[in-house]
Amino acid sequence: MDITTSYSIQISSFDAINEAIAKLKVKIATPSLLLIYYSEKYDIDVLQSELEKAYPNTPILGCTTCQGLMTNEGYFSGTGLALWAINDFHGAYGTAIISNFDSPYEMARQATLKAIHNSGRIGELPSLILLHATPGYEEQVIQGIEKELGSTVPIIGGSAADDFIVGKWQIFNHEQRANEGIGIAVFYPSCEVSLSFHSGYASTGLSAIATKVENREVIELDNKPASEVYLKWMGLPFDVNSNIISESSLNPLGRFAGEYFDLPYFKLAHPAHITERKGIEMFAEVKQGERLYFMDGTDERLISRASRVVKATNGTKLNPIGGITIFCAGCMLKIQNRMDDVAIGVNIAMQNKPYVSPFTFGEQGQFISGENGHGNLMISAAVFHEG
Secondary structure, three states, X not given: OEEEEEEEOOOOHHHHHHHHHHHHHHHXXXXXXXXXXXXXXXXXXXXXXXXXXXXXXXXEEEEEOOOEEEEOOEEEEOOOEEEEEEEOOOOEEEEEEEOOOXXXXXXXXXXXXXXXXXXXXXXXXOOXXXXXXXXXXXXXXXXXXXXXXXXXXXXXXXXXXXXXXXXXXXXXXXXXXXXXXXXXXXXXXXXXXXXXXXXXXXXXXXXXXXXXXXXXXXXXXXXXXXXXXXXXXXXXXXXXXXXXXXXXXXXXXXXXXXXXXXXXXEEEEOEEXXXXXXXXXXXXXXXXXXXXXXXXXXXXXXXXXXXXXXXXXXXXXXEEEEEEEEEEHHHHHHOHHHHHHHHHHHHHHOOOOOEEEEEEXXXXXXXXXXXXXXXXXXXXXXXXXXX
């Protein structure tokens, strides 16, 4: 069993995909599964066509990434694409994209069933689900997957991203492409898989109850305008309709997810902007009545946490073959000038084995408690290793 990666930073879509394919074929001729992460600047028609020619019998799942990506060969800023391939003669893999249902919940159910059907393992639970949905309804997507498979199958994933949050994200496989939809890959590997999902932020001790919520907008905290409470915590002046994505990247709102050795851990919601009614639009759902904690992070913590998350999979204690890490685009943008250090740290944690890391607009993973969840400003990792 082998895992390998390749990349290209060529500007031309045709040149970039063919350079990456040529590099990959030196290492693996016919992958059992192929993942592609790519800049919004590339032509999806060209990528899909050239991959179809090169790998007509290989399941493929593609997803856009924000302003670059990372592999075991380093951090690549701006335009670029990367391929991740696994060759597993005794395993099975399948992908699917669904985008023609009104309900994200139903799309997730159908995508899960179709991916399993395409893998040839009908009736068997996969060891791992890789999820790449377009942003906006990830919690419903997880519910739809778990409706079909139960809550024990782990999910790792990241929401498709573009460079400037203007809706240019995409997902695709052999059969379909979509600007809005759900992409799923199912894994039945012949090796073991270890997982980790963490935030790397700490609670400041400040908290409030979400007393009024509508969809992804928190309207009130402790019966006060949510933005006034949050901006007071931040020490920022109030400004209606202001975009606070950058300012809030080190101070998201945390939701209690569980405890590990009596220490609480959280799933994060990233505040995006202040609404006209003084609420806060979030990148994740918050439930009315839920306590929200004012979280704090630092650049140094963000730089080191990717390697810590990989180490937390216990992959380094065994024999890693390769892996996938999902890295939040918001965190990447905050420490963009230090991403080379992040790549070095992940390489050390992965024992220099192949991995790929897209920069996403929402992260999905399985907490140590066994619960699958969606959060922001987080890192999710899966390490494949020999037992």
